[in-house]
Every structure is written in structure tokens, then in C-alpha cells.
Amino acid sequence: MGRKGGTFLLLAPAVFAIGATTLYPLVFSFWTSFHDWRLMKGLRPGAFVGLENYITAFTDDPEFWTVMGVTVRFVVLDVALTILAALGLAVLLVRRGFARSLLRTLLILPFAVSPALIGISWRFMFNPEYGAFNRGIGAVLPFMDKMDWFASTGLATFALISADLWHWSPYFAFMLMGGLAAVPPETQEAARIDGASNWGVFRHVTLPQIAPVLLVAVILKTVFALKVFDIIVTMTGGGPGMQTTTLAYFAYNIGFRDYDMGYAAAVSYVLTAILFALSFVYVRHIMPVRR
Amino acid sequence: MSRRTAQLLESALLVVVALFILFPIVWMVLTAFKPQQLIYHINLIFTPTLDNFREVFSPRWQVGAKVLNSTIIAVSTVVVTIPLAVAAAYAFSRRHFPFKRAMFQWILLTQFIPGVAIILPFYLMFRSLGLLDTYAALVIVDMAVVLPYAVWTIKGFIDAIPEETEEAALIDGASLPGLLRYVIVPMARPGIITAAVFCFILTWNEFLFALILTRNQVVPLSVGIMSFRLERGDLWELIAATGILIAIPMFFLAMVIQRHFTKGMNVGAIR
Numbered sequence: 001m002g003r004k005g006g007t008f009l010l011l012a013p014a015v016f017a018i019g020a021t022t023l024y025p026l027v028f029s030f031w032t033s034f035h036d037w038r039l040m041k042g043l044r045p046g047a048f049v050g051l052e053n054y055i056t057a058f059t060d061d062p063e064f065w066t067v068m069g070v071t072v073r074f075v076v077l078d079v080a081l082t083i084l085a086a087l088g089l090a091v092l093l094v095r096r097g098f099a100r101s102l103l104r105t106l107l108i109l110p111f112a113v114s115p116a117l118i119g120i121s122w123r124f125m126f127n128p129e130y131g132a133f134n135r136g137i138g139a140v141l142p143f144m145d146k147m148d149w150f151a152s153t154g155l156a157t158f159a160l161i162s163a164d165l166w167h168w169s170p171y172f173a174f175m176l177m178g179g180l181a182a183v184p185p186e187t188q189e190a191a192r193i194d195g196a197s198n199w200g201v202f203r204h205v206t207l208p209q210i211a212p213v214l215l216v217a218v219i220l221k222t223v224f225a226l227k228v229f230d231i232i233v234t235m236t237g238g239g240p241g242m243q244t245t246t247l248a249y250f251a252y253n254i255g256f257r258d259y260d261m262g263y264a265a266a267v268s269y270v271l272t273a274i275l276f277a278l279s280f281v282y283v284r285h286i287m288p289v290r291r
Numbered sequence: 292m293s294r295r296t297a298q299l300l301e302s303a304l305l306v307v308v309a310l311f312i313l314f315p316i317v318w319m320v321l322t323a324f325k326p327q328q329l330i331y332h333i334n335l336i337f338t339p340t341l342d343n344f345r346e347v348f349s350p351r352w353q354v355g356a357k358v359l360n361s362t363i364i365a366v367s368t369v370v371v372t373i374p375l376a377v378a379a380a381y382a383f384s385r386r387h388f389p390f391k392r393a394m395f396q397w398i399l400l401t402q403f404i405p406g407v408a409i410i411l412p413f414y415l416m417f418r419s420l421g422l423l424d425t426y427a428a429l430v431i432v433d434m435a436v437v438l439p440y441a442v443w444t445i446k447g448f449i450d451a452i453p454e455e456t457e458e459a460a461l462i463d464g465a466s467l468p469g470l471l472r473y474v475i476v477p478m479a480r481p482g483i484i485t486a487a488v489f490c491f492i493l494t495w496n497e498f499l500f501a502l503i504l505t506r507n508q509v510v511p512l513s514v515g516i517m518s519f520r521l522e523r524g525d526l527w528e529l530i531a532a533t534g535i536l537i538a539i540p541m542f543f544l545a546m547v548i549q550r551h552f553t554k555g556m557n558v559g560a561i562r
Contacts, residue, residue: 013379014438015394017375017438018434018435018439018442022401022404024412025413029412092305106309106312106313109545111545112538112541112544113316114538115496116516117537121319121531130331132318135333233498234517248407268405271408275404276400279400283396283399
């Protein structure tokens with residue numbers, strides 16, 4: 001085999017495996033979403049029902065719209081806060097120095113912790129009776145003492161976001177540090193000589209130059225926020241009521257609690273459609289930048 | 292603001308960041324080593340005990356079996372994934388073939404697929420094949436996440452190898468397997484290690500697929516930790532001890548690839 005031969009052999013195993021584990025299930029889910037398939041009624045797929053599962057979701061199931069609202073609220077707040085935190089971390093830690101390099105090393109840790117474990121630990125720390133976060137917050141803000149975080153929509157959402165932020169903000173901080181390091185220092189120097197304040201330099205010189213990286217970070221974080229599942233299961237269980245049940249967790253419940261495969265496939269396809277729409281934005285804006 | 296106050300403020304911020312990162316981890320470690328009667332107190336000073344670890348490894352909870360399951364699943368996934376990924380990454384980097392661009396875009400696109408859309412068909416398929424609660428089922432589904440990621444990370448590193456090195460090997464009569472084994476793999480080693488470590492961490496921490504596909508035979512740690520949540524309440528000291536077993540090995544692995552992070556991540560490197 002020379003320099004041209006063997007391409008098929010090189011590619012075939014991986015392409016087959018990727019096709020079988022991603023393309024095949026997506027096609028199968030799509031097919032399922034047009035069928036009535038409730039495992040309670042029978043193991044075999046039932047009748048073809050056309051768009052009925054989708055129509056049920058959009059017009060007939062009040063829970064679906066509750067879940068859409070919850071998802072939008074969670075994603076918007078989660079992306080905004082996580083990226084802001086990441087930007088803050090990146091600006092603070094991008095420079096050289098012993099303390100900073102030590103902190104950069106520590107910053108890898110949250111990313112390595114399983115989200116399911118983070119969810120369960122947060123549940124412990126926010127416990128109204130003996131949670132460490134709760135005690136700390138109660139000591140500073142007495143009216144928050146013994147607050148049941150998971151009984152309130154706002155607080156449960158905040159608890160979830162704080163866990164997701166802890167896991168993801170370091171990852172995006174590293175990405176943004178890459179962006180910051182690529183900004184030529186001369187541009188900042190020039191603005192400073194012209195009398196710009198630190199904030200002025202950041203706002204008008206640095207920020208526009210890292211805007212492309214920031215956009216990538218926002219899109220990716222939106223994708224990850226839409227896919228959040230583990231911490232919801234282990235921390236809030238979707239509650240109070242359905243107030244932290246996002247689309248991914250909703251689809252899981254329909255499929256694996258109610259065993260309605262057709263409807264679960266349809267709901268998971270709504271989520272897939274949203275994610276693929278984001279992927280087009282991503283590919284459009286980002287692909288030319290990447291090699 | 293004087294220079295001195297600015298410096299103080301900065302140091303204070305650095306301390307806050309350190310606390311932010313470490314507090315949840317330290318709290319888990321403290322809880323894991325606390326005697327049971329102190330779990331619900333905010334004591335920082337106590338005589339550490341290994342009782343909680345002894346308890347989780349006891350026949351009642353069988354965390355040892357779950358450690359083994361997690362290890363088998365993660366090691367198998369990495370061992371199957373990496374060779375496939377290296378071969379495909381080399382083809383994507385050096386060869387031309389039909390639909391190359393479309394295939395590579397699909398590889399990027401897979402990271403946008405929600406897990407729940409993938410697991411539904413696999414659950415139905417594995418159930419009818421009698422493969423629920425087997426290692427094979429989990430390894431296959433985990434590859435949906437890690438294989439595309441590995442292909443694309445390793446491709447980046449192979450792209451950076453100068454083509455002349457290969458030419459030299461080819462002139463010396465190297466075959467394709469020889470070229471991969473003696474030239475490409477050694478030169479792309481940092482990328483291959485990075486991809487392997489990432490794949491290991493992602494598989495070890497994976498939760499959704501394991502939650503659906505396992506019952507009792509092959510339950511990994513990430514799902515097994517839920518068994519300490521009982522009707523009568525959560526057994527926090529045992530959750531914390533198991534949490535240590537989940538997190539600490541991953542901390543060491545993450546340190547192996549820390550250069551990959553701190554060098555400033557590839558723009559768009561997604562999991």
C-alpha cells in the first residue's frame with residue numbers, strides 16, 4: 001500500500017461506528033416520532049399516526065409549553081451567568097504569576113467532576129437543615145436561614161445554574177483565555193497612551209477583538225445548557241412541580257417513566273431541531289475560523 | 292484607586308476564586324471522613340475516620356463492584372475508540388475521498404445531538420436483543436459521544452505533523468500500518484493522550500445512558516451513587532465517600548492533560 005491506498009480501510013471502521021451510533025438512532029427516533037408506540041400497550045410499534053405526536057405537543061399538552069418556558073428561562077440565565085463568570089475568570093487569570101498559574105491548575109478540577117455527583121453534592125449543601133451553603137447564606141442574610149431552596153422555582157433554578165456554572169465556567173474561561181492571549185498587546189498600549197481607563201481599554205479594545213471567541217463560547221454553552229440532564233435528575237428531580245423540568249428531562253420522563261416512545265421521540269426531536277438550528281449558526285460563523 | 296488598593300483587591304479576588312473552586316470539593320472530602328454523628332454539623336475539626344469508606348465497600352452497598360464496572364466500561368470504550376479514531380483522523384488529515392467535507396461536518400454535528408434522542412432507539416434495540424445491563428451496550432452507546440470527538444481532536448494533531456516526515460518513511464519503504472505505527476502515532480502522541488484522557492473522563496462520568504441501560508449487573512459509580520438516596524432520606528456520608536471515589540481519579544487524569552487546557556484551548560473544541 002503506497003501513499004494513496006488504504007483510505008477505505010482507514011475510514012471504514014470509524015465511519016461505520018459513528019454512523020451506527022449517531023445517524024442510525026436519529027433516523028430511528030424520527031421514524032418512531034410518527035408512530036403510536038406505548039410500551040404499556042405492546043412491545044411492537046403501533047400504527048403510523050403522521051404528525052399526531054407533534055400536534056399533541058404543540059396544541060394539546062399544557063405541560064409541553066410549561067417545559068418550553070422552563071427551558072428558555074434556564075438556558076438564557078445559565079448561558080449569561082456562566083459566560084460572564086468565565087470572562088471574569090479569564091481576565092483575572094490570564095496574566096503570568098505564581099498564584100495565577102496555581103489557580104489555573106485548580107480550575108481544571110470542576111470540569112473533571114461528574115455532573116451527577118455535582119448535582120447530588122449541591123443538594124446536600126443547599127439542604128435547609130444542615131446544608132453548608134445554606135448555613136453560610138443564612139449567616140449573612142438571616143431571612144434566608146432554613147430556606148427550602150428546592151421548594152421555590154427561583155431558588156431551585158438558581159441552585160441548578162450555580163452547579164452548572166461551577167462545572168462549565170472553568171472550561172470556557174480557558175477558551176476565553178486563549179482569545180485574550182491572542183490580542184496583540186500593542187493595541188491595548190496604544191489606547192492606554194491615548195488616556196483610556198482600564199475599563200475603557202477592555203470595553204473598546206479588548207472585547208471587540210475577542211468577540212468571535214465569545215460568540216463560539218455562547219453558542220456552545222447554549223448547546224450544553226439545552227443538553228443538561230444529570231444535575232436536574234440528581235438535584236431537583238425537575239421540581240418544584242415541573243419548574244426545573246427542561247426539554248431533555250421532559251423527553252426522558254415521557255420515554256422512561258410513562259413508556260410512551262412515540263411521544264418521547266417527538267419531544268426529543270423538537271430538542272434536536274433546536275440544537276441543529278444552533279449548529280447551523282455555529283458552522284456558518286465558526287467553520288471558516290477553524291482550520 | 293491607588294496601585295496598592297488595586298493589588299489588594301486583586302489578591303482578594305484570587306482568594307475568592309480559589310474558595311469558589313475548592314469549597315464544594317473540600318466539603319465533600321470533609322464529609323466523607325467525618326464520623327457519622329457529625330455529618331449534620333458544620334464542624335471543621337473532628338477525628339477523621341474511614342468508617343464511611345468501609346461501609347460503602349460492604350456487601351450491602353457493593354461500591355467495589357461499581358468501581359470495577361466504571362473502570363471496565365471506560366477502559367473498553369477508550370481501547371475501542373482510540374485506534375478507530377487514529378486511523379480515521381489520519382485519513383481526514385491526509386487523504387482525499389468523496390463526501391469528505393460532509394462526513395467531517397457530521398462529526399462536528401454529532402456533538403449537537405441530545406443524548407435522549409440517541410438512547411431511545413438503543414434502549415428499544417438492546418431490550419429486544421437482551422443486551423440491557425451489559426458492558427457491550429454501554430460501550431457502544433458511549434462511542435456515539437467520544438468517537439467523533441476523538442477523531443476530530445487527533446486530526447488536529449496529525450495536521451500539525453509536517454508531510455516531509457512521512458515522505459521520508461515512505462521512501463524507506465514503510466507500509467501504511469508501519470507509517471501509522473512508527474511515524475504518526477509517536478508524533479501525534481500528545482493529541483492521542485489528550486483524546487484518550489478526555490474520552491475516559493467523559494465515559495467515567497456518563498450518567499444518562501447508564502441510568503437507562505443498566506439495572507444491577509453493570510451499574511457504574513455515576514449511577515450507583517443514587518442508591519444512597521432512600522425513602523427515609525439521603526445517606527450523605529456514604530454519598531460523599533463514593534463521591535471521592537468518583538472524583539479523585541478524574542482529578543489525576545485531568546492533571547495529565549492540563550497543558551492542553553492551560554495552553555489556551557482550541558477555539559471550538561467541544562466535548
